[in-house]
Amino acid sequence: MAKIIQRIRLAPNIHLLEVHAPDVSRKSEAGQFLIVMPDERGERIPLTIADWDKEKGTVTAVFLIVGTSTQKLSLLKAGDDIPVFVGPLGKASEIADYGTVVCAGGCFGIAAIHPIARALKAKGNRVITLIDVKSPYLLFWEDKLRKVSDAFHLSTRDGAVDNPNTVANDLAGLLEKEKDVARVFAIGCTQMMATCAEATRPLGIRTMVSLNPIMVDGTGMCGACRVTVGETTKFACVDGPEFNGHSVDWAELFARRKSYFNDEIRSLCAWEQEIYS
Amino acid sequence: MRKAVPVKERMKTPRQPMPSRSPEERNKDFFEVNQGLDAEAAVQEARRCLDCANPSCVLGCPVCIDIPSFIKLIEKGDFAASVRKIKETNSLPAICGRVCPQETQCEEVCNLKKAAGSPVAIGNLERFVSDIERAEGPAFIPEIPASTGKKAAIIGGGPAGLTVAGELAKKGHEVTVFEALHVAGGVLVYGIPEFRLPKETLKAEVEYLEKLGVEFRMNVVVGKTVGLDDLRAAGYEAFFIGSGAGLPNFMKIPGENLVGVYSANEYLTRVNLMKAYDFPNYDTPVFLGKRAAVIGGGNVAMDSVRTAQRLGAEKSMIIYRRSRTEMPARVEEVHHAEEEGIEFHFLTTPIRYIGDEQGRVRAMECQRMGLGEPDASGRRRPVPIEGSEYTEEVDLVVVAIGQSPNPLISQAMPELKMGKWGNVEVDWATMATNIPGVYAGGDIIRGGATVILAMGDARIAAAEMDKYLRG
Numbered sequence: 001m002a003k004i005i006q007r008i009r010l011a012p013n014i015h016l017l018e019v020h021a022p023d024v025s026r027k028s029e030a031g032q033f034l035i036v037m038p039d040e041r042g043e044r045i046p047l048t049i050a051d052w053d054k055e056k057g058t059v060t061a062v063f064l065i066v067g068t069s070t071q072k073l074s075l076l077k078a079g080d081d082i083p084v085f086v087g088p089l090g091k092a093s094e095i096a097d098y099g100t101v102v103c104a105g106g107c108f109g110i111a112a113i114h115p116i117a118r119a120l121k122a123k124g125n126r127v128i129t130l131i132d133v134k135s136p137y138l139l140f141w142e143d144k145l146r147k148v149s150d151a152f153h154l155s156t157r158d159g160a161v162d163n164p165n166t167v168a169n170d171l172a173g174l175l176e177k178e179k180d181v182a183r184v185f186a187i188g189c190t191q192m193m194a195t196c197a198e199a200t201r202p203l204g205i206r207t208m209v210s211l212n213p214i215m216v217d218g219t220g221m222c223g224a225c226r227v228t229v230g231e232t233t234k235f236a237c238v239d240g241p242e243f244n245g246h247s248v249d250w251a252e253l254f255a256r257r258k259s260y261f262n263d264e265i266r267s268l269c270a271w272e273q274e275i276y277s
Numbered sequence: 278m279r280k281a282v283p284v285k286e287r288m289k290t291p292r293q294p295m296p297s298r299s300p301e302e303r304n305k306d307f308f309e310v311n312q313g314l315d316a317e318a319a320v321q322e323a324r325r326c327l328d329c330a331n332p333s334c335v336l337g338c339p340v341c342i343d344i345p346s347f348i349k350l351i352e353k354g355d356f357a358a359s360v361r362k363i364k365e366t367n368s369l370p371a372i373c374g375r376v377c378p379q380e381t382q383c384e385e386v387c388n389l390k391k392a393a394g395s396p397v398a399i400g401n402l403e404r405f406v407s408d409i410e411r412a413e414g415p416a417f418i419p420e421i422p423a424s425t426g427k428k429a430a431i432i433g434g435g436p437a438g439l440t441v442a443g444e445l446a447k448k449g450h451e452v453t454v455f456e457a458l459h460v461a462g463g464v465l466v467y468g469i470p471e472f473r474l475p476k477e478t479l480k481a482e483v484e485y486l487e488k489l490g491v492e493f494r495m496n497v498v499v500g501k502t503v504g505l506d507d508l509r510a511a512g513y514e515a516f517f518i519g520s521g522a523g524l525p526n527f528m529k530i531p532g533e534n535l536v537g538v539y540s541a542n543e544y545l546t547r548v549n550l551m552k553a554y555d556f557p558n559y560d561t562p563v564f565l566g567k568r569a570a571v572i573g574g575g576n577v578a579m580d581s582v583r584t585a586q587r588l589g590a591e592k593s594m595i596i597y598r599r600s601r602t603e604m605p606a607r608v609e610e611v612h613h614a615e616e617e618g619i620e621f622h623f624l625t626t627p628i629r630y631i632g633d634e635q636g637r638v639r640a641m642e643c644q645r646m647g648l649g650e651p652d653a654s655g656r657r658r659p660v661p662i663e664g665s666e667y668t669e670e671v672d673l674v675v676v677a678i679g680q681s682p683n684p685l686i687s688q689a690m691p692e693l694k695m696g697k698w699g700n701v702e703v704d705w706a707t708m709a710t711n712i713p714g715v716y717a718g719g720d721i722i723r724g725g726a727t728v729i730l731a732m733g734d735a736r737i738a739a740a741e742m743d744k745y746l747r748g
Contacts, residue, residue: 043560068560084459221523223540255636263562270557
């Protein structure tokens with residue numbers, strides 16, 4: 001049991017969850033994740049750690065509503081108890097002084113990239129942050145990200161700002177101007193991470209992506225999260241979640257992530273019927 | 278007792294059959310298959326025990342239960358005293374009575390087996406008394422000595438961890454079990470299906486430990502959430518690592534990561550722990566295959582295939598690379614599976630899985646095997662037969678070919694001495710690791726083994742930890 005400090009809506013489909021979990025907070029590092037279950041009947045779902053406060057003993061995650069369990073999470077309030085809140089899991093990001101780095105974020109990954117950018121900045125890197133949203137109203141945490149970045153770029157696909165583009169195109173354009181980028185970190189939906197990895201592949205810039213396969217236990221026990229990286233099978237929960245994006249078998253990851261698409265819809269319908277009837 | 282019923286008569290009494298529900302009924306639900314002996318049958322069965330001068334059954338039991346004594350108490354009708362007798366050495370009799378491979382342990386060496394062909398049904402009797410005790414109200418709590426003020430940390434709430442916890446609590450130590458999942462029990466809760474071990478039974482055993490004073494801290498991953506150093510700082514002096522064999526093995530053949538190919542751990546966890554059989558009432562889904570293939574021949578494979586059948590598979594197959602003789606599963610489980618309509622494909626192995634355009638498994642290519650010379654395990658080695666390949670249509674595959682020790686502990690404790698298979702190395706006489714005060718047992722030292730072997734390790738470790746804590 002962990003107590004919820006706050007749960008707020010950041011964008012129409014994206015919510016922030018801050019939880020009092022001193023043990024988890026004390027050990028949290030950039031790049032790690034949590035396993036969360038909204039109630040006794042919920043699923044165990046992995047959420048990237050977006051922030052923490054070791055003094056207050058709190059941990060923050062930002063999530064996108066996908067299925068029933070995330071829907072349930074989005075309805076929790078400050079003061080509620082969350083029955084399962086496990087972490088920090090997975091390996092921390094490799095943080096070193098690389099020189100100039102690009103941190104690319106999209107969707108819930110706007111928050112997830114934040115601790116990595118912060119850690120890279122603290123290590124002395126020049127941090128260029130690149131954020132990709134469909135439309136400006138989906139942007140959040142701009143202030144937080146600007147604070148830990150030397151440069152901040154925003155691209156919106158609807159053309160609302162003067163840079164209507166995808167993050168991958170932006171990244172390619174950016175890398176033409178910035179010749180000394182040593183490493184790229186990308187967190188967002190699978191499509192966004194795959195396209196970022198493709199954008200850097202011709203340039204040979206090592207690109208770390210934080211993979212988001214389906215998980216169950218999150219501690220290496222079940223093997224649900226297996227991904228093929230450079231011909232070998234890895235468990236994203238204990239070997240990752242960060243991997244070299246150029247070695248990931250993206251087609252397999254897309255297929256595995258879609259495994260339960262129909263079930264998710266069925267589950268949501270059943271749950272909505274239950275709570276609204 | 279020996280005089281009351283002559284040995285000849287004891288030997289003439291037939292073994293009392295375990296009542297079970299009909300295969301046609303039970304293969305559609307998750308309620309328990311075996312129904313347990315009634316009191317009359319239990320007393321009758323107990324009467325078969327020869328009360329041998331040199332009981333070999335005790336030697337066959339990894340936790341050394343005083344089997345003749347508990348059986349004699351059943352014969353006398355004192356069921357409460359009988360279960361107390363078992364609990365002197367085994368805190369989890371309702372579980373052992375259900376899932377232990379008795380036919381290769383206590384019952385294997387029962388003298389009645391040699392004399393009359395079928396051994397005393399020791400496991401069924403163990404189950405009987407523990408079920409009676411649970412049915413009749415709160416379990417007897419032994420007197421706990423005054424607190425020693427010493428704290429022990431148990432890493433992992435599976436059968437090994439629960440056993441150590443119970444033993445140390447009974448000695449007056451303060452015991453905390455740290456469990457990564459949200460429910461205690463380890464493989465007993467995520468792996469073994471309810472039709473073999475009802476959750477209520479496990480819950481009662483965990484509650485018994487709580488009454489002994491054991492504290493449970495769920496959702497804590499030792500090595501991640503808290504380290505050994507944190508635990509030492511919090512006053513824990515002795516540690517038991519019972520983190521299990523939580524890393525599923527795969528065959529590394531093409532197509533193994535297709536959608537619809539599960540590890541047994543994932544498949545069983547979804548169904549047992551996350552209750553996917555009650556989807557969408559519970560949020561966790563699982564594939565309901567129409568043509569299900571389970572790869573492997575152990576108990577986990579039997580549990581998986583019988584689960585697939587219960588979830589509506591029209592064809593549920595065991596694919597095993599050796600023959601029936603070499604199958605490691607308990608005889609009773611194989612028998613139950615056969616009754617329920619499971620197909621057994623012996624001397625066969627998958628060599629690749631074939632997917633559709635969506636990346637979902639639709640078929641598998643299999644190869645027939647012959648048997649060669651015995652290998653290190655003493656079992657005849659399977660040898661592929663060239664040109665025997667054939668294709669089997671499947672839409673659900675469960676890979677149940679064993680597990681390796683969970684890597685989290687070794688990642689978190691680099692100073693811990695590990696064996697070449699990723700297992701923790703211990704002194705087998707004491708279960709001590711190379712770190713003073715740190716002990717280990719169960720699958721983390723053995724790889725995938727049985728509940729009762731884990732509990733045997735645990736008893737040795739608990740005795741040593743008690744000595745260590747007392748200095």
